[in-house]
Amino acid sequence: MDQEFKDGKDFPLFLDNNDPLGHFRQRFYLKKGTIYMSGNSLGLASIDAVEAMLNLIEKWKDEGIKIWNVDENKYLLYSSNLAKLMASVVGADPDEIAVTDSTTVNIHQGVSTFYKPTADKYKILVDDKNFPTDRYAIDSQVRLKGYEPKDAVKIVKCKGRFFDEDDFIEAMTPDVALILLPTVYYRSAQVLDMKKISDAAKERNIMIGWDLSHAVGAIEIDLKSLDIDFAIWCTYKYLNGGPGSSAGIYINRKHFHMLPGLAGWYGNKSESQFKLLQDFDHRKDANGWQLGTPHILSMAGLEGSLKLFNEAGLKNIRKKSLHITGYMMFLVDAKLTKYGFAIGNPREDEKRGGHVCLEHDESYRISLALKARGVVPDFRDPNVIRFAPIAFYTSYEEVYRIVEILLDIVKNESYKEISQKRNLVV
Numbered sequence: 001m002d003q004e005f006k007d008g009k010d011f012p013l014f015l016d017n018n019d020p021l022g023h024f025r026q027r028f029y030l031k032k033g034t035i036y037m038s039g040n041s042l043g044l045a046s047i048d049a050v051e052a053m054l055n056l057i058e059k060w061k062d063e064g065i066k067i068w069n070v071d072e073n074k075y076l077l078y079s080s081n082l083a084k085l086m087a088s089v090v091g092a093d094p095d096e097i098a099v100t101d102s103t104t105v106n107i108h109q110g111v112s113t114f115y116k117p118t119a120d121k122y123k124i125l126v127d128d129k130n131f132p133t134d135r136y137a138i139d140s141q142v143r144l145k146g147y148e149p150k151d152a153v154k155i156v157k158c159k160g161r162f163f164d165e166d167d168f169i170e171a172m173t174p175d176v177a178l179i180l181l182p183t184v185y186y187r188s189a190q191v192l193d194m195k196k197i198s199d200a201a202k203e204r205n206i207m208i209g210w211d212l213s214h215a216v217g218a219i220e221i222d223l224k225s226l227d228i229d230f231a232i233w234c235t236y237k238y239l240n241g242g243p244g245s246s247a248g249i250y251i252n253r254k255h256f257h258m259l260p261g262l263a264g265w266y267g268n269k270s271e272s273q274f275k276l277l278q279d280f281d282h283r284k285d286a287n288g289w290q291l292g293t294p295h296i297l298s299m300a301g302l303e304g305s306l307k308l309f310n311e312a313g314l315k316n317i318r319k320k321s322l323h324i325t326g327y328m329m330f331l332v333d334a335k336l337t338k339y340g341f342a343i344g345n346p347r348e349d350e351k352r353g354g355h356v357c358l359e360h361d362e363s364y365r366i367s368l369a370l371k372a373r374g375v376v377p378d379f380r381d382p383n384v385i386r387f388a389p390i391a392f393y394t395s396y397e398e399v400y401r402i403v404e405i406l407l408d409i410v411k412n413e414s415y416k417e418i419s420q421k422r423n424l425v426v
């Protein structure tokens with residue numbers, strides 16, 4: 001699909017008919033009359049994910065406590081079983097991945113494990129545009145070590161619309177002990193050059209972790225070749241694991257000997273776990289960073305949804321994602337910029353993630369007008385509407401229709417009929 005984009009309502013139909021991933025759309029629960037654009041916040045349910053969830057419920061009904069041991073301890077070892085399905089999605093060995101807890105808990109886990117401040121090297125390097133939970137976790141972790149965030153948290157400020165990787169490298173002074181950055185920015189969709197930043201950190205003997213939440217399932221990631229220290233990610237966005245599905249954590253195998261910053265009995269070696277001894281016998285793989293009993297009701301969706309990723313392949317998913325978001329940007333440029341819209345994400349393929357970021361002074365009211373017309377985008381203060389055409393289930397025809405709806409809303413100024421008063425959740 002390397003042809004130039006064209007305007008007109010036949011062109012998206014042509015693209016849909018020639019979409020090698022088009023058949024996956026039938027595996028998702030799509031709502032009639034709705035165009036779903038929020039798969040970067042909460043991915044849609046697939047038949048496969050729901051089947052895995054129902055299967056788990058049946059096992060619970062039938063087996064009670066024996067559920068842990070059915071199918072060769074499938075649910076007792078659910079984290080490792082799901083890690084096998086997750087491995088190709090993040091480019092790591094299965095034993096370097098645990099599917100456990102929430103993203104925020106895993107940030108605490110990663111930071112508390114790898115942040116070993118000394119008198120001369122005690123700062124954590126972050127940026128000023130990441131999703132705030134990362135910052136809250138880091139501030140609290142430095143406080144736990146007896147430092148004040150205003151001294152020990154070093155913030156790289158975004159100088160323009162996007163970050164320049166060299167600004168992070170310049171900030172890697174000898175007093176920096178650890179870095180935590182997002183791979184893809186949740187608002188601008190900028191993709192940072194993980195290799196450039198990670199290599200620079202390694203050269204300076206600085207530990208580095210990445211938050212892959214907006215990258216995983218959208219762009220290709222090869223943690224093995226990056227050789228970073230740790231990574232964490234959400235599974236309910238592009239991975240379609242379901243609301244609040246358990247998160248992922250990657251621990252580079254060279255660190256398996258370390259003790260987790262936060263320990264719990266599920267991080268104990270399986271052989272001795274049920275001996276319930278008082279001394280922690282640390283399991284020497286990423287599952288040694290689990291805490292308590294796995295939240296299997298929050299993990300089952302992933303068993304189904306990750307199968308789809310292995311079937312489709314990340315390379316093909318990224319290819320379609322770049323193409324369909326490219327098509328959306330083409331239509332925006334052609335039809336909407338004259339009505340005050342601007343594209344807020346980078347233009348270069350290697351620098352943009354899975355969503356299109358549209359800016360407009362009236363974004364809030366326009367996003368509500370879109371909702372009234374059956375489109376589900378999301379709004380981010382102060383002026384951004386995010387659209388995530390998802391490789392698995394968004395059609396080119398839907399993208400075409402959204403741009404037509406937007407055009408109608410701004411041409412007729414129908415958003416002006418909507419109150420400016422903000423809802424609590426947008």
Ligand SMILES: Cc1ncc(COP(=O)(O)O)c(C=O)c1O
Pocket residue numbers: 102103104105130131133134182186211213214234247
């Ligand atoms: C970069 C990033 N990290 C973490 C989170 C959320 O963490 P949690 O799943 O713990 O709520 C988000 C949520 O959107 C995010 O964008």
